Amino acid sequence: MSESDMAIIKPEMMKSYIWLETSDGSIQQVEQEVAMFCPFICHQVLQKGAGSSKNNAISLPQKVNPAMLSLIFDYCRFHQLPGRSNKERKVYDEKFMRMDTKRLCELTSAADSLQLKPLVDLTSRALARIIEGKTPEEIREIFHLPDDLTEEEKLEPLKNTMDDPRIRLLNRLYAKKRKELKEREKLKSIEVEEHVDERSVDDLLSFINGRDHKVVNTSKSKKKNKKRKEHKNGTCKVSNKDSHNLHSKQRSVDETSSSLGGVSNLHNIEDDIFSRKAEFEDGYIDDEIDPALKEMLDREVEDFARRLNSSWVLSVGQERQPVHFSINGNGDTRRLTGPAARHK
């Protein structure tokens, strides 16, 4: 963006405004010097001659919404003046960067699509400062990101993990389910309905006892930690136990899936999960079916575990008898025999 360019354009266009159209269809005009600070707009003007009139407005990339655009132009308006000192610019930049994380992310995307590198650098540094020194959970909270990595991958961050897209989908589904369960817990703590909980607890207990009596131990040990973490007053004891059992089950199924990392026959299961997921989501809207939903969840989980078991047998073939998922007192599934043991 040189002075000579500006000199050429000005007499040609005889205007000092450029017309821009954002992704939502609204059209606005901006002072030329300000808009030309963005390389993207600059190219559009110079190479395509766009932006000269309302009909010929430059259509901006999708990520640039009007709010972000005005922010960006504030930035451009300040910095395009050559008379500013370095210190002034620095002070302005620091003030400019004071906004919440969501806006920072949006601004970064927008600036990147407009190829405004100095602003991208600025916002990236600000985001890096936010990320610095935080644990993964804290980062996830701030950026509202899904927890979709397997436990194995988390434990070995410096190792290259295998990249099965099906496992990825499953993990994302589990993450969603975990979140939904958490929300259900929160709802439960508000409404103290004992009789509803009684029923589902019985169901769960029978489910648990039917599968493996050792799982109950897991839930009990996890109970202590759970109680310490949750400082909700007046939560009914039953609902707590409820969520514990569910949680421990979730965790145990998580662990089985992760220890089975290498299983390949999963696409059938995943399709089923998808259709079930749709069912689940419909049921979710109707809040009165709490216990029924829980039962559906249980059935799903049980089914899935059964399928894993059978597909595991299929893929392994040879000598294997159906592998029993024995879960130790600490919820650790690593004592599986044969190929499963290989994974750890």
Added chain:
Amino acid sequence: MTTISYRDEGIKLYSTGTGLINQIVSKENIIAQNMKTRIDDQSKPQTMIQEKYTKRYQNLKVAEALSNNHLYPFACNELSSIIDLGYSQLPKDLKAFIFRDCLSAFRLLPDMNTSAAVSAANLLVKSVESAFPKQKKNLAIVEFKQAKVALKRRTKGHDEHIDLPSLPQDILVHIFSFLDVYSLLSSSQVSRSWNQATSEGSLWRSLFDLHFSHKVSIHIHPGFDWREAFKNEYILYKSSKMLRSGRGYCSYCDSVVWHDNLRCPKKQCRLKSGKKPLDLMLTHQVVNYLLGTTSSSDESDSEDEAVRGLWAYPTLQ
């Protein structure tokens, strides 16, 4: 003085942090000596030593670090170590400084809002409980409890179910290029997309260059895994131990500093040093510098023991 020649010998043989600290100590002694000769006889040697301690503490800039989000846990740990290892030996005004900084550490805790900060503050409270005299202890604990309450209040109002726009991979990589090792590793555990972004070789290459290029020369071949290489060197050089303090010694400004990604925070020093990183220091070495002692920490390895023998002579006037 023969003692100085020992020091010089030591500096040639051992260029570890311990040797350099004693370099600082020796320089401090020289300065102290000069100052002493200028001041008239009426001055008490006691105050000289006191001022020396206090000056060293101020040079450490612990208080400034407390208000920095990233350095807060490091600063708290350092305070804890100072209190644990030598609170009783400190002169009166330095004790006052330490007390003041503990209070401000607790006061700033609600702003920090990370679990690392909370655990560092917990550690500090434990040190305070065991070492401080009754009145100061109670004041500090009250401050700490208030901070915890404020923290709880902050975390309660946080449920926003908005979806943030997902950042494209190349922007993520650009953001990660500004991070230190630990933050990068944390980021890799956040989500699938972030994990993929952190596996970008260029990130690990620059980290490798930053940490190890002056120590290690490597053969690069196509398909070279920079992350694996970094991991191997990291384990070899016990980086996790060395990085725990957040401290380094800068030979250009001759001071103990909070390193900014292994570099001195001062611009002139960065220009002078070029690509060379600081000498990292362990927390107990920093405490030794402050107190002028040569004690080693519980986790000292055999190397420390060997060095200690050479430096076993009085260092303070």
